[in-house]
Amino acid sequence: MTRKQITICCGALFLVFLPPVALLGGNPYLISLASRIIIYALAAASLDLLLGYGAMISLGHAAFVGVGAYTVAILHFHSAAAEPLFSWPFLYAGSNNALLTLPLATLSAAFAALIIGALSLRTTGMHFIMITLAFAQMLYYFFISLEKYGGDDGLSLAARNSLLGVNLGNSSHFYYLCLVALVLFLIFAHKLVNSRFGLVVRGAGNNDRRIKGLGIHSYRYKLATFVIAGGSAGLAGALLANQTEFVSPGLMHWTLSGELMVMVLLGGLGTLFGPVLGAAVFLSLETTLAMYSEHWMIYMGPFLVLTVIFAKRGLFGFLTGDKGKNG
């Protein structure tokens, strides 16, 4: 087995056995932290599709997380308040069923990604970065203006969604749901980047002019990737809404997009599995450093600057020797 396969297996084993071990050790809060890490890992890995493979530097990725989260929250709000979401063309009362809310969240985020991507991908480079940022900010203000769903203060969920009788309020159960989502995404994304579609996207990310010279319309492939990444981020958002039982427009603030990028960078650009590690490191650091000093960001900032300037390989590359698709 290669170093990469060993690392992934070790990681997988660790993640699978974490809840029982944590419970035995008397540290049940670790399970919640781990759920959070997995959710962010999913969001970061979906961003890696854009950043590491397609060279689409989207500063608006957090918006899709937010759309997914709000979809869950709004559906829950209406089901709990016994007030229909809409009455025409048919009466729909909202839902608290995970089998419905999670796919709907993914689809709404994907739809938002379709619209934003269709407009933004007509540009490249610095324009693209600024435009994705601007659209995400637009969504941020849009959700703030929704007074009915909490506006600036956000919206609480009375309880987590229910899934086929499984009580997602139980942190272990919820953790495994998140883990399944992450694993499914990683498998799908892995297949995607190694397929013909993925080959075209990687080529377009590397040398878009040449791809066009080969007669391939790179726009379609990039847009499809953008939508897939956006939808997956929406799924992460839906899980996040369940995890914290609270959503607010702050979820789609662009600084969150920045943090996701940092996670991708830390873990390794263009590796898919790296961002998982990156999320773990970033969130663990955030949690531990925050205990020592509320001003931990003053160390994080320069650390990030130095890492970017001097050390770009990321942790995954360091562990496995795999320099990723861009190494």
Added chain:
Amino acid sequence: MLLVIEQFLNGLQLGITLFLMSAGLTLVFGIMQVINLAHGSFYMIGAYVGATVAALTGSFLLAMLAAVAAAAAVGCIVEILVLRHLYARQHLDQVLATFGLIMFFNELIRIIWGRQPLFMNVPGALAKSIQLLPGLHYPTYRLAVIGSGLLVALFLWLMFAKTKIGMQIRAGSSNREMVGALGVNINLLYTLVFGLGAALAGLAGVMAGPILSVEPGMGESILILTFVVIVIGGIGSIRGAVAGALLVGMVDTLGRAFLPSILRTILAAATADSVAASLSSMAIYILMAAILVWKPRGLFPAHG
């Protein structure tokens, strides 16, 4: 009618602030081809230094000078220490590194000044209103901001059109290789351009201090508006910055002021108000999207 004029002036004032922010940034984009997310931090530094000096000395003029000097100084330091390493790097690296700078500056401000917003008083001499037209009183301070902005715009225009350095910058904005070939000291030119941009941002910050609140993170909200201005106006072009800034300033201000009334004529009051609230905050982004569909590179891109 008077209300329209008043809002028009407000829009102009916002436009001036945005112009000051975007002029420097668009030059940095165009000449150095580097995306700098930390530009908002210079705005914030200007506001904080200005507020502190104003409170200490009671002189707004001193505050302005201190703010501009501080922002310019920090800008030059940042350029030499960080940005220089990023010119040859990919945009992603630039985004991440400057994002790290934002984290650093926000936290630094919090450590020095705390989380609570600072209050900055309008300078005494300008604290009243002037009667512009019968029935229309407009705050003198805002008029002063508009006036200063116009002066700065004039100064920039003179500098670019008439001085040697200005010509070098303009040349660099449309053809970077030429600048080096002309024997100009590139490093010095870049530091100057960056410092100038930071100084303008600092000026925008100190002037906005009495109007908006001075708090950590204030740079980020204005930064995104600045990006919208640059995208609309075109990267690398001062003319674009002027056009974009005025457009954004007007659309945002007039939208927020008049959309509720306009919508009330079509929809029921409650619906109209909530739709208006959503629409007015989204207005400039919708404007940006519309312009992009028509002109993907902005209204007056530097490279044509």
Added chain:
Amino acid sequence: MADTLLQVTGLHKSFGALLATNNFSLSLTRGHIHALIGPNGAGKTTVVNQLSGDLPADSGTIYFRGRDITRLKSYQRARLGIARSFQITHIFENLSVAENMGLAICAGLGHNFRFWRNWQSTAAIKKELPLALERVDLLHRAELAARHLSHGEKRQLEVGMALIGKPELLILDEPMAGLGPGGTVELAKLIKKQKGQVTILLVEHDMDVVFSLADRITVLVYGENVATGTPEEIRHNPVVRKAYLGEGE
């Protein structure tokens, strides 16, 4: 009667006041290696860009296999069987050699929205990739990232990618540029190897290569075709000698 693959007549191109291509005409015989030479600034790349479709001509006509392609875009001409390499290598630096070739193969397959199976398991890839790599002697470098190739190998890769899809006409724009003597020999061997399978228009500065490979040579001076003939004829042509060497050699 020789089979004319490409017939160019009266090509004109101006950039403002600069006349880059002046009434340029050329006749390419199928199966030949036809070289286009000329002093620096003669406008060779401009001519090439008009032939490949990357630059539209102001006037004149281009017929390929008897068909008027003057108004067609570059990828449309590519579909018809015209391929080209670029002066500055234009490959996918971050992808492996095999992936570079694979992309060129996939480009010819129509839509590539297959997102589940590994690209290497595509039937067309399995069949053509080894051949494509072997054709340009890069089989042993297949897994290497393209940016780690030597300058000469990158050129080989570019030629290899251009050859995928079995073009009838291959335009090589200064392939020897920047190569050392070893690389030049290798690339010349490669080009010679393709003779018979593809017609080649070779734009080059390196006279040794040109005279050893070409069946016919066209000389371009200030955008104009001043002489066309066999290598021997061109070598002794007084107009050519003057253009290259100036008066009083």
